[in-house]
Amino acid sequence: MRSVAIVGAGLSGLAAAHTLLDVDNTDNSYSVTLFEKSNEVGGRAATRTRAGFIYDHGAQYIKEGTPLSLSLITERFRAPDLIDIQKPIWIFDGDGHIQEGDQKQNQEQKLNYRSGLVTLACQMAKGLSIQLETRIKRVQRIPTGWQLFDDAGTEYGPFDSLLITLPAPQASQLIQRSQLDQALQSSIIQQLGAARYNPLISVILGYQVQPRVRPYYALVNTDKQHAISWLAWEHEKSPERVPPGAGLLLVQMAPAYSKQHMETAALTVIEDVERQVSTLLQEDLPEPVFTDLQHWRYALPAEKADAQTLNALTLPQGLAFCGDAFVGGRLHLALEHGIAVSQQLIATHR
Ligand SMILES: Cc1cc2nc3c(=O)[nH]c(=O)nc-3n(C[C@H](O)[C@H](O)[C@H](O)COP(=O)(O)OP(=O)(O)OC[C@H]3O[C@@H](n4cnc5c(N)ncnc54)[C@H](O)[C@@H]3O)c2cc1C
Incomplete structure (x- = not known):
């Protein structure tokens, strides 16, 4: 042996x-x-449970890979709470213009677990x-x-x-x-x-009442000109992820913003991100009842x-x-x- x-x-x-x-x-x-x-x-397939909120502060979902990796997820290591996120992902540009995303990409499975992405690793x-x-x-x-x-x-x-x-x-x-x-x-x-890896700051904003319902689960910035790179309605993954009636937004900041704010006080970043999210959504969001922030020094390889x-x-x-x-x-x-x-x-x- x-x-x-x-x-x-x-x-x-x-x-x-x-x-x-x-x-x-x-x-x-x-x-x-x-x-x-x-x-x-x-590792970066990470989930936190805090104050009644469950959120993936690292990777967001698993794409369909080869038949072998898909079978590991859906058969050999299948967990009973495996889900396919149903709502699509829409896109936005540096000016905050939001539009429908790629239909073909949205037809692919977006796999996750009601109890969080860490379930696969467990x-x-x-x-x-x-x-x-x-x-x-x-x-x-x-x-x-x-x-x-x-x-x-x-x-x-x-x-x-x-x-x-x-x-x-x-x-x-x-x-x-x-x-x-x-x-x-x-x-x-x-x-x-x-x-070469880019850093990434994730900001989590929990609300007592869900933000306005949208036709999408998440938004992704496609022209890389916005300070926000990804914004997800985490409670759309499954209702168990938030206390009854509550909502949870998960925001990932772009590499340049993240690099610039790696040392900035968490509260300052959270308040700035709240403002940026409100502007992008053109929605008056209430004061969050829960916030969290995660610095990923080595988030995603750029090269x-x-x-x-x-x-x-x-x-x-x-x-x-x-x-x-x-x-x-x-x-x-x-x-x-x-x-x-x-x-x-x-x-x-x-
Ligand atoms: C914010 C964010 C969002 C992402 N979104 C997505 C997504 O939506 N979909 C997707 O498919 N991918 C996404 N990714 C990428 C995905 O998470 C990674 O590509 C994947 O998790 C890499 O897996 P890995 O095993 O190579 O590395 P890791 O998951 O980083 O595993 C390495 C492990 O090594 C441990 N470690 C480090 N140093 C030591 C040491 N000295 N001794 C012992 N242990 C050590 C770490 O704690 C970690 O557990 C995202 C990543 C981040 C950070």
């Missing part, structure tokens, strides 16, 4: 873990341990060996494989192989702090450096790194990288990449 350590329990890491554990034949099988810095799984995490609240600070290549060290200096391993599933800038920081062949270390850092080149360098050392840094910022793509890269890792052992 070969041992594999996976750093990061987002959808990419979770999908990789199952792909490895599915191998069970006389020549090969795997034991897998995931290390996750947070106190829950899912379903996938069942039965896996996951060390939560364990931030891997550095790794070390030793003759028998890989050792991992957390923030407190605790040592894990050795593992035969190591799979890193972090956003590229975080993966790069981890490699910079690690001990491995210097030439390989420089090459990995150079490859990971090709990926990708090349996984083929990177993993061709590292796989002979039992090291591999996967995640949205290589395929673009979509849940189904991160999940599919976790599967593809772990299959490559398995292939090196045949």
Whole structure:
């Protein structure tokens, strides 16, 4: 049995873990341990429950991917509260002009869960060996494989192989702090450096009474000229997400705005966003009864790194990288990449 350590329990890491554990034949099988810095799984597929409101402060919904990833969501890891968001997404421009969105795109499923998007990760995490609240600070290549060290200096391993599933800038920081062949270390850092992430501020506005009912579930800014990039009526996902009669707007700010306001006091940003939302909707919104704000430092990759080149360098050392840094910022793509890269890792052992 070969041992594999996976750093990061987002959808990419979770999908990789199952792909490895599915191998069970006389020549090969795997034991897998995931290390996750947070106190829950899912990474950017994240949900919060506060003051009676349930909201996805990271990713909003899952698109239909390949038949394989769709079957994982709708069959193998199916949760009873899986939903397809029915209302369409409309678009707006920098001048705040709102119009109907792409009809074809709106016909595709927008998958989510009444209890929040994190449900998929929780379903996938069942039965896996996951060390939560364990931030891997550095790794070390030793003759028998890989050792991992957390923030407190605790040592894990050795593992035969190591799979890193972090956003590229975080993966790069981890490699910079690690001990491995210097030439390989420089090459990995150079490859990971090709990926660039945009930050994103999410603002959550809870209202005692629902804002005006609209023919759409969400609005997306298509010309990238508005400070707001996404505005969703979160209570449209399912009535269980808000107290009776209440409403919840979820606002994602554009990269330039988010970059500019990363250090601005939360209350100042929330008040500014409230004003911007009212103007865009031409609706007098009441004082929210609940607000929240989330800074995503590495939200979505604006530029990708090349996984083929990177993993061709590292796989002979039992090291591999996967995640949205290589395929673009979509849940189904991160999940599919976790599967593809772990299959490559398995292939090196045949
Ligand atoms: C605001 C926002 C909106 C989005 N909207 C959508 C959407 O509507 N639809 C969609 O398909 N996609 C969306 N995305 C993109 C999607 O969320 C990501 O592409 C996807 O979640 C990436 O999965 P991943 O497993 O590659 O990375 P992650 O989900 O980031 O997983 C990496 C994991 O590693 C952990 N970690 C980090 N450092 C360490 C360490 N040193 N040690 C241990 N663990 C560590 C993290 O806590 C995290 O759990 C959105 C993202 C954001 C932020």
